[in-house]
Amino acid sequence: xxxxxxxxxxxxxxxxxxxxxxxxxxxxxxxxxxxxxxxxxxxxxxxxxxxxxxxxxxxxxxxxxxxxxxxxxxxxxxxxxxxxxxxxxxxxxxxxxxxxxxxxxxxxxxxxxxxxxxxxxxxxxxxxxxxxxxxxxxxxxxxxxxxxxxxxxxxxxxxxxxxxxxxxxxxxx
Amino acid sequence: xxxxxxxxxxxxxxxxxxxxxxxxxxxxxxxxxxxxxxxxxxxxxxxxxxxxxxxxxxxxxxxxxxxxxxxxxxxxxxxxxxxxxxxxxxxxxxxxxxxxxxxxxxxxxxxxxxxxxxxxxxxxxxxxxxxxxxxxxxxxxxxxxxxxxx
Numbered sequence: 001x002x003x004x005x006x007x008x009x010x011x012x013x014x015x016x017x018x019x020x021x022x023x024x025x026x027x028x029x030x031x032x033x034x035x036x037x038x039x040x041x042x043x044x045x046x047x048x049x050x051x052x053x054x055x056x057x058x059x060x061x062x063x064x065x066x067x068x069x070x071x072x073x074x075x076x077x078x079x080x081x082x083x084x085x086x087x088x089x090x091x092x093x094x095x096x097x098x099x100x101x102x103x104x105x106x107x108x109x110x111x112x113x114x115x116x117x118x119x120x121x122x123x124x125x126x127x128x129x130x131x132x133x134x135x136x137x138x139x140x141x142x143x144x145x146x147x148x149x150x151x152x153x154x155x156x157x158x159x160x161x162x163x164x165x166x167x168x169x170x171x172x173x
Numbered sequence: 174x175x176x177x178x179x180x181x182x183x184x185x186x187x188x189x190x191x192x193x194x195x196x197x198x199x200x201x202x203x204x205x206x207x208x209x210x211x212x213x214x215x216x217x218x219x220x221x222x223x224x225x226x227x228x229x230x231x232x233x234x235x236x237x238x239x240x241x242x243x244x245x246x247x248x249x250x251x252x253x254x255x256x257x258x259x260x261x262x263x264x265x266x267x268x269x270x271x272x273x274x275x276x277x278x279x280x281x282x283x284x285x286x287x288x289x290x291x292x293x294x295x296x297x298x299x300x301x302x303x304x305x306x307x308x309x310x311x312x313x314x315x316x317x318x319x320x321x322x323x
Contacts, residue, residue, distance in 0.1 A: 060237055062190075062191070063191040063236040064232075064236070064237055067232075077213065115214075116213070116302075120222070120226030120227055120228035121223055121232075121238075123241075126237060
């Protein structure tokens with residue numbers, strides 16, 4: 001998707017406005033509940049659902065994710081609060097799992113999001129527990145299933161297959 | 174507080190849960206091969222192996238290491254008995270300032286452990302996460318090729 005938005009940067013402003021209007025139209029008018037949730041997230045993006053378990057995964061979040069994802073530093077030196085991430089709020093955890101395993105490769109020669117992968121540091125069990133905790137602790141979305149399968153698939157994938165950094169044609173040194 | 178293995182020895186540390194592994198290695202265990210570079214997991218100077226996988230120790234809190242095996246450059250070999258990679262890096266004089274070299278060797282060691290005969294593209298691809306600012310890339314690649322051919 002990074003490539004898509006990168007390419008769109010060259011599109012005239014009025015066309016971008018039209019695309020944005022169309023996309024917002026598809027989403028429809030947000031419900032009162034959805035609007036309230038958005039306001040709450042803007043006020044307290046780091047708030048954790050009090051019903052989220054205090055388990056090992058909570059500690060992984062606090063010690064491994066939060067030092068960068070606390071919103072205190074600008075991208076790319078810090079990450080956005082994870083409650084605001086599409087990766088946590090989407091229908092499938094695939095993107096979240098891929099990024100946890102392989103990270104995000106920085107774009108060549110320009111500012112872009114970046115993140116180290118945690119394939120070595122986190123075991124499969126730790127990753128799975130963390131994915132479930134993030135969903136329960138930082139979103140109002142229903143739990144995911146099949147996370148273990150996606151972790152195995154991500155580990156089997158070569159990062160080069162996954163990551164095409166915008167702005168560069170290749171990643172060879 | 175966490176207990177894990179470093180170079181085959183059990184280590185128990187009472188450091189805070191979010192303390193990066195790198196700080197424990199350098200500050201408490203006097204294992205100074207791994208270096209602090211960027212602190213963001215982007216340069217590779219701090220690379221060590223966790224359960225055989227190359228890992229940025231600067232963004233790895235000790236809380237997630239309970240029971241795991243960590244290997245640093247010091248665990249690969251010694252001056253008397255260098256690992257084939259260490260020997261090849263010396264023979265090829267792959268270091269200029271040397272700051273990146275411990276991380277380079279550890280990432281290469283993980284590659285060779287899985288794939289003893291990597292092709293040129295596989296070596297280059299594996300080393301992408303590790304940066305060298307002196308520009309000794311060609312010597313580093315020669316050293317890895319040399320170790321791989323033994």
